[in-house]
Amino acid sequence: MRGDRLRFWMLVLPGAAFLVVFLVLPLLSIVVFSFWRTESYQLIREWNIDNYATLISDKTYLRFLMRSLVMAGIVSLVSLAYAWPVALFIARHGGRYKLVLLLLTSAPFLTGEVLRVTALQQILGPIGIINMALQNFGMESVEALMYSSTASGIGLTYLWVPFMVLAIYLSLLNFDFDLLEVAKVNGAKPWRAFIEVTWPLNRAGTAIGIVLVFIPTLASSVTSQFLGGPDGALFGNILSHQFGATGTWAFGSAMGVVLFAISLAVIGIVWRAIGDFRRSGITIKGLEG
Amino acid sequence: MTINMSRIVQTLILITLYVFLYAPILYVVYVSFQENSVWPFPPALTGQHYESLWDQDVYRAGLENSLTIGVGTGVIASLLATMAAIAVLRYRIRGRAMVAALFLAPLFVSHVLIGISSLIFNKSLLGLPGNVGSAILANATYATAFAFLVVLAQLARYDWRLDEAAMVFGATPSVTFFQVTLPLIWPAVFGAFIVSFLLAFNNLEISFYNLGATPTLPTLAWGELRHGISEELYALAALINFAVFLLLGVLYVLLRTGFLKIDYRVE
Numbered sequence: 001m002r003g004d005r006l007r008f009w010m011l012v013l014p015g016a017a018f019l020v021v022f023l024v025l026p027l028l029s030i031v032v033f034s035f036w037r038t039e040s041y042q043l044i045r046e047w048n049i050d051n052y053a054t055l056i057s058d059k060t061y062l063r064f065l066m067r068s069l070v071m072a073g074i075v076s077l078v079s080l081a082y083a084w085p086v087a088l089f090i091a092r093h094g095g096r097y098k099l100v101l102l103l104l105t106s107a108p109f110l111t112g113e114v115l116r117v118t119a120l121q122q123i124l125g126p127i128g129i130i131n132m133a134l135q136n137f138g139m140e141s142v143e144a145l146m147y148s149s150t151a152s153g154i155g156l157t158y159l160w161v162p163f164m165v166l167a168i169y170l171s172l173l174n175f176d177f178d179l180l181e182v183a184k185v186n187g188a189k190p191w192r193a194f195i196e197v198t199w200p201l202n203r204a205g206t207a208i209g210i211v212l213v214f215i216p217t218l219a220s221s222v223t224s225q226f227l228g229g230p231d232g233a234l235f236g237n238i239l240s241h242q243f244g245a246t247g248t249w250a251f252g253s254a255m256g257v258v259l260f261a262i263s264l265a266v267i268g269i270v271w272r273a274i275g276d277f278r279r280s281g282i283t284i285k286g287l288e289g
Numbered sequence: 290m291t292i293n294m295s296r297i298v299q300t301l302i303l304i305t306l307y308v309f310l311y312a313p314i315l316y317v318v319y320v321s322f323q324e325n326s327v328w329p330f331p332p333a334l335t336g337q338h339y340e341s342l343w344d345q346d347v348y349r350a351g352l353e354n355s356l357t358i359g360v361g362t363g364v365i366a367s368l369l370a371t372m373a374a375i376a377v378l379r380y381r382i383r384g385r386a387m388v389a390a391l392f393l394a395p396l397f398v399s400h401v402l403i404g405i406s407s408l409i410f411n412k413s414l415l416g417l418p419g420n421v422g423s424a425i426l427a428n429a430t431y432a433t434a435f436a437f438l439v440v441l442a443q444l445a446r447y448d449w450r451l452d453e454a455a456m457v458f459g460a461t462p463s464v465t466f467f468q469v470t471l472p473l474i475w476p477a478v479f480g481a482f483i484v485s486f487l488l489a490f491n492n493l494e495i496s497f498y499n500l501g502a503t504p505t506l507p508t509l510a511w512g513e514l515r516h517g518i519s520e521e522l523y524a525l526a527a528l529i530n531f532a533v534f535l536l537l538g539v540l541y542v543l544l545r546t547g548f549l550k551i552d553y554r555v556e
Contacts, residue, residue: 007376007380008380008385011376015373016388019430019433023395026406026411085298089299093300104307107537108314111487115530116313118317119526120313121518122316123313129316132328136328165306170442216399221401222494225515226514236401239401239405252405259399259401263397
């Protein structure tokens, strides 16, 4: 119906225009700015590829990027292993407490990154409770927990694991658990039923979860700044530096573009590898077809 | 037997996740009431950290700015997201999958990128200075995606025949919306508002780049953290955690009762 189409676009357009102007265009603009240069905090329109040349030739940046990639990979995998049983339990055995149990996993996320890192520093840092307790009982403190990449990794998992639980849970919500009974009747052991039924039918949720954890971890700076110590700096720390003390916005834009390009590539790779809408149970009710 | 085992294992993992998530929060709350914040054992209760937090005007200014950013973002995001979610669920039009993808896209962009790109774009092309307004606009992109998700999940069970019935009996579209749709879906809209309010209120990385020199609670906390933790920060963290959980509690009650209402009227 013509009227429906008109009403649809009238409802959608304000938000779509807003997102295009304040999200899509800014993201595209940093691609342009990354080919300019900066002089005393001013962007100057002189087209060049020096920013990218520096990023490639200076091994420091590559090293930080690799470190961030490894960190994001590990944190995603740990979150994945952690979130699956949790989401499975809530979806299957949560009963009428499903919503409470899920909200309890997501609630800390809404208190913000800084406060969560503050809280973690109280636990993991050199004067954190773990090391203070060890000292008080006359034991060696655990170096790995103080200002190290391990501490950053724990912190990043702490920050983003709620996303993984949420994504897998939403997928499991539309999963028909009776299928497992069918598998059982046909003689499949529980782990076999999981590998052949539950996992493949919820791959889209898993893929979305991985991407939702990987992308912010790859770009993270606050966590490593406060938990990672002097050798724990990540790509995000160097990136935010370009917009702080040094004021090299054009170079920072190039770093941002690299980050964005990698994020898109990861979305593509993860999707091809495990996501697959057709075979998966993830649908938002009312949105299918 | 084996199924029971796996259920026990899953329960244990769920419990360890809750401990992992909540131990740091509870410990911060505990420390915020202790005289000695480094080794607060045996406990020695005090309210002095809260007093010194209260005495610092900069935190009051930060609270005001954070509230402004939260409310501004919440209003924009819940409004835009509700309109889009209604459109996507109600009208089976070609292109709605694309629209849904656009509204969810901000979830897949890291905060730093939203922060720096809107900083540069607003300053160089739109001529907007760094202030609370710019921070609201930048936060609202990300928050809209969350709000969209919340409304979509809630309205998936809404029966649009109710609206059609109202129209058949002669109600205009706006009367239908305000007298039929909104009274039924407002818990979902309010939920979207709370979630986007909290995201923006507590956001550091998007706000920071767009604020100029304006302080908010997260940027103040971040500044404190850089100079070694001061004890007011524990009090601040405890208060904000308390407020977040209070709001989520309200939200939960609303979602529950809101759901019941929708189901009851339809069936």
